[in-house]
Amino acid sequence: MVSQELLDILACPDCKKPVVLDAQTLVCANADCRRRYRIEDDIPIMLIDESEVLSPEGWRKTPAARGAKS
Numbered sequence: 001m002v003s004q005e006l007l008d009i010l011a012c013p014d015c016k017k018p019v020v021l022d023a024q025t026l027v028c029a030n031a032d033c034r035r036r037y038r039i040e041d042d043i044p045i046m047l048i049d050e051s052e053v054l055s056p057e058g059w060r061k062t063p064a065a066r067g068a069k070s
Helices: 004-009 056-060
Strands: 019-022 025-028 035-040
Touching: 004 019
Parallel strands: none
Antiparallel strands: 019 025, 025 035
């Protein structure tokens, strides 16, 4: 699990906005960016080329859209 301390300093490498924990992924809090980064063995893979861009509908279903911190 990703610690809150790490979440507090992580940012989306594409738009530099905060990321929010969503199950086993990190989701960018920016509705325009909507990138999702996977977590492997408790290590966030924060590479733009390996991220997924969520659809607007998919992003709205995440904690990032609801303004959650974790």
